[in-house]
Amino acid sequence: DTGVSQDPRHKITKRGQNVTFRCDPISEHNRLYWYRQTLGQGPEFLTYFQNEAQLEKSRLLSDRFSAERPKGSFSTLEIQRTEQGDSAMYLCASSLASGSVEQFFGPGTRLTVL
Amino acid sequence: KQEVTQIPAALSVPEGENLVLNCSFTDSAIYNLQWFRQDPGKGLTSLLLIQSSQREQTSGRLNASLDKSSGRSTLYIAASQPGDSATYLCAVNTNAGKSTFGDGTTLTVKP
Numbered sequence: 001d002t003g004v005s006q007d008p009r010h011k012i013t014k015r016g017q018n019v020t021f022r023c024d025p026i027s028e029h030n031r032l033y034w035y036r037q038t039l040g041q042g043p044e045f046l047t048y049f050q051n052e053a054q055l056e057k058s059r060l061l062s063d064r065f066s067a068e069r070p071k072g073s074f075s076t077l078e079i080q081r082t083e084q085g086d087s088a089m090y091l092c093a094s095s096l097a098s099g100s101v102e103q104f105f106g107p108g109t110r111l112t113v114l
Numbered sequence: 115k116q117e118v119t120q121i122p123a124a125l126s127v128p129e130g131e132n133l134v135l136n137c138s139f140t141d142s143a144i145y146n147l148q149w150f151r152q153d154p155g156k157g158l159t160s161l162l163l164i165q166s167s168q169r170e171q172t173s174g175r176l177n178a179s180l181d182k183s184s185g186r187s188t189l190y191i192a193a194s195q196p197g198d199s200a201t202y203l204c205a206v207n208t209n210a211g212k213s214t215f216g217d218g219t220t221l222t223v224k225p
Contacts, residue, residue, distance in 0.1 A: 004157075031211060042118070042203050042215030043158070056212060091157060100165065101207065103148065105158040 002026060004106035006092050012112045013082055020078045021109045025094030032075050033103060034067055035091040036060065043091055049075060050097055082113045116141045118206050120216035127194055128224050135189040135219045137204035142182050145209035149178050149189050152201045152218070161202075162189070194223045 005024045013019050025032045030051050035043035046065070047057045051072040061067075064082075069075040079086055089110050093103040117140045127133050137147070146165045150158040162171045162178040164187070170179040177190040187204060201218040 033211065033213070035213075035215075040217065042120075042205075042217045043213075045212055045214070048211045050211070056210065089155075093158075095211075097211075100146065100163055101209065101211070102146075102160060102163045103205075103207075103213065104160060105150075107157040110155070 004092055004094050004104055006090075006106040006109050008109060009107060010110045010112075012114065014114050015082060015084060017082055018078065018080045019082060019111065020076055021090055021092075021111075022074060022076050023092030023094075023106060024074045025092070026104055027073075028096070029094035029104075030072065030097050031095045031101070032069055033093040033095070034075070034077050035093065037089045037091055037108070038087075046077075079111075082111075084113045087111055087113045116144075116206055116214040118204060118214050118216040120202075120204060120219050122219060123217070124220045124222075126222040126224065129194060129196060131194050131223075132190070132192050133194055133221070135191070135202050135221070137187040137189070137216055139185045139187075139206045139214070141206075142185055143208075144182065144206050146207050147178075147180055147187050148205045148207060148213075149176075149187075150203045150205065152203060154201075158203065191221075194221075196223045196225050199223050 033048040034046040037043040049069040149161045164180040175192040203218040205213045
């Protein structure tokens, strides 16, 4: 399968712990996006990369959140000192940087903070 | 700041009915608009993408229209089926990569 993949699919952690999620985009896509979605809401933009450069970050991305895409391929999203309010689905998407810029989404990582 | 609204929030129809889902946005300076389907607990599946210069796109029983000047898009589903039951989301995109989503319309198609 050559779609967007995310790992893990589910993560349960205790408040105060650090968690890291991984996203592997479609191989030829140079843009990669992170979103957060809570129940009953649409996804909220967190940040995006073009190749290895992080071009925009939402104000939602507090100091406890950091994202990287070191080689312009896969990306990681780390949340430090998790809080119960961080419980959400974290979605990754990828696209080309030109043309239609159609975004293709992965299955998401469901985070539960106890 | 771009805001996207989807009406209705929920819709229940009998199988076979044609239906329209609505999406409105406040800033008409968009690059494109994308409609997605989301099944419970899953990721998003892209249905249709309309560029800002286009008026509509069709795929099978789905037809999406865009009126950029009035800040509106509609998703028309013909001959609805129980398998169409899902949440439908619209996203307004800038060419700089940022997407703003509505909160979706949850569709239930009753057999």
